[in-house]
Amino acid sequence: MKLIGAYRSPYVRRVAVSMNLMGMVFEHDPIPVFDDQDAVRKFNPLVRVPTVVLDDGESLVESYAILDTLDEMAGPDKRLMPASGPERRNVMKLTAVATGTMDKAIWAVYEGRFHPKEKVHRPWIEHNEEQACGGLGFLNDCAKAAGDGWLAGTDRISQADVSGAIAYAFTNMARPKLGLAEKCPDLAAFVTRCEATEAFSSVAP
Ligand SMILES: N[C@@H](CCC(=O)N[C@@H](CS)C(=O)NCC(=O)O)C(=O)O
Structure with missing residues (x-):
């Protein structure tokens, strides 16, 4: 593969x-x-x-x-998105917020990258950044509620954790001026925990 x-x-x-x-x-x-x-x-x-x-x-x-x-x-023991029920709905929702955050952070990046300087529309960048911060704020609340556990309250890592951690790491790297570590301290701590594992660190950006 x-x-x-x-x-x-x-x-x-x-x-x-x-x-x-x-x-x-x-x-x-x-x-x-x-x-x-x-x-x-x-x-x-x-x-x-x-x-x-x-x-x-x-x-x-x-x-x-x-x-x-x-x-x-x-298969069922290793899959990262639960197959059915409320757990699936919740993991799906958090994952959707995480991927939506990625979309918004990327759109903010692309506005500056793919337009000539005089055509870059600053309010559109700020609009996307605000939405990315909204997504990360929501995930920060999940991290706070989870304590040492997983973002969606599952008993093992799920796609919500993978995508949530990567949404934060990417946005923080691409938009450093947003001050995400201060805005989202619980999510930042969660991401530090994830990034220390082999599954994440072996595929660092
Ligand atoms: N919704 C897509 C987004 C993928 C995406 O936007 N990838 C970017 C790289 S971060 C890309 O291929 N951009 C090239 C382009 O759109 O021209 C997914 O989840 O796979």
């Missing part, structure tokens, strides 16, 4: 950490998606990462769809 995309992409990284946690061995190909579009297009018509290429050559696209397939492959 091959994972395409650099680990500085939070979507790529959530797939990588998930595969580590599920004990799946994979080859990593950090193709720079903006600089080598043809190499990605061969496997993904949208030219986006993450893209996963299975051993039989079939490719998987979009991190949520990739993770859904990997959960199914991993």
Whole structure:
């Protein structure tokens, strides 16, 4: 199995950490998606990462769809999104807040990166940053309520923890001026705990 995309992409990284946690061995190909579009297009018509290429050559696209397939492959004891019921709903909600936070942080980054200086619209950047902070504030409340436990109150790590930790780590790296460590101290402490583990540290951005 091959994972395409650099680990500085939070979507790529959530797939990588998930595969580590599920004990799946994979080859990593950090193709720079903006600089080598043809190499990605061969496997993904949208030219986006993450893209996963299975051993039989079939490719998987979009991190949520990739993770859904990997959960199914991993089986009930290792899957990171609970299969059903209130626990699934809760993990799904926290994960959605985490990926929404990633989206908003990235849009704030792209506004400056892909527009000429005179066309960068500062209020749009601030709007996205505010939404990212909203998502992280919500996850901070979850971390506070969880204490030493997991964000969604599960008895083992779930996709909410993987994506929540990566949403914080990415936003903090991409938007350092937001002062997230002060705004979200409980989430910051939780992320420090996650980043110290092999599953996270071996796929650092
Ligand atoms: N919703 C997608 C988002 C993936 C995404 O936006 N990836 C970025 C890298 S962080 C990308 O491939 N950007 C290239 C582009 O959109 O042109 C997912 O979850 O996989």
